[in-house]
Amino acid sequence: MGEDRKPKQRDKLRRHLAWRVARAVREYQMVGEGDRLMLCLSGGKDSLTMVDLMVSYRRQCKERFDMAVVFLDHGFPGFDGAFLHRHMAGVDLPFEVIRQNIWKTLQEKCPDGKNMCALCARLRRGALYAHAASNGFSHLALGHHMDDMVETLLLNLFYGGMMKGMPPKLVTRKGDLTVIRPMAFVAEADIVRYQRLAGYETAPKDLCGAGENEKRREIKEILAGWRKQHPGRVEKIFHGMGHVVPSHLADTSLFDF
Known part of the structure; x- marks a missing residue:
């Protein structure tokens, strides 16, 4: 692929993905006038793409709402988040890094490495929810895509015996925070292609050393x-x-019945 063709292909793909995000936001009524969105950045291709697409969506939608990007530093050894600051310097959104030493807790609670992923997910979710609540955010946006949602449905069906998935929109039990997944209609393959065309630098995989969940x-x-x-x-x-x-x-x- 010639380098001169990449920007055109990237912009064409961005428009297509932004249309899919707009469809999801409208179909599931994810965002309304005056909302405050916290876009959760992990440093991977999915969340970086979500930030880009939500910026594109806000430019063309009628509703006026605020957005800020938050990265949770887990305290994993060897992680250098400088690339995130470089990336966000080109994004016209407030950017904040919050820190919680999840790595230390994982070492204490899961010395054998078992159940590490489940505990990490709970700690991460708790830290993000708490930050959103204490800073006046009404919505928390995650970078899950269509493949993630289908995978979760099949995981619960095959291993949990229940038909339970990952919803595009979920109001927390307290009712004070709405979790949204704007890329519900976006396939992972398109995100991979977009990241390649955009040249995003992403976080290294498997920083915790636990590896990918075998069932997933x-x-x-x-x-x-x-x-x-x-x-x-x-x-x-x-x-x-x-x-x-x-x-x-x-x-x-x-x-x-």
């Missing part, structure tokens, strides 16, 4: 095989998450 890795391999052998199947599953017929399942709490 298995689901990822299944989805990758489906995408090659049965194009469109993953999208069909995602589509099915939004078209549920309770009378044709078996949950008595959803349908009075």
Whole structure:
């Protein structure tokens, strides 16, 4: 690919992805007038792309709302976040780094490495929720995409025996914070392609040393095989998450048989 073609292809793909974000925001009524959004940046390709696309969305939407970007420093050894500051210098949004030594807690609570991922997720979520609540944010935006949502559905179905996924929009139990996933209609392959065209520098993988969850890795391999052998199947599953017929399942709490 010629270097002179990259900007044009990047801009074309950005417009396509921004349209998908706009569709998700409107369909699930994610954002309204006067809201304050905290965009959660992890340093990976997904969250970096989400920030870019939300900036594009705000430029063209009618609603007026505020956004700020927050990065949670887990205290993982060897992590250098300088690239995030370089990246955010070119983004017209407030940027803040909050610190919580999650790594130390993981070492104390999970010395054998077992259940590290689950505990890390809970600690990370708690820190982000607390920061959003104490700083007046009404919404917390995460960089999960369509593949993440399908993976979570299959994980819960295969290993948990329940049909439970990752919703595009979720109001917390206290009702004071709304969690949104603006890239619900975006496929991971498009994010990979966009990151390559945009030349984003991303955080190294596996800083904690725990590796990818074995069950999630298995689901990822299944989805990758489906995408090659049965194009469109993953999208069909995602589509099915939004078209549920309770009378044709078996949950008595959803349908009075």
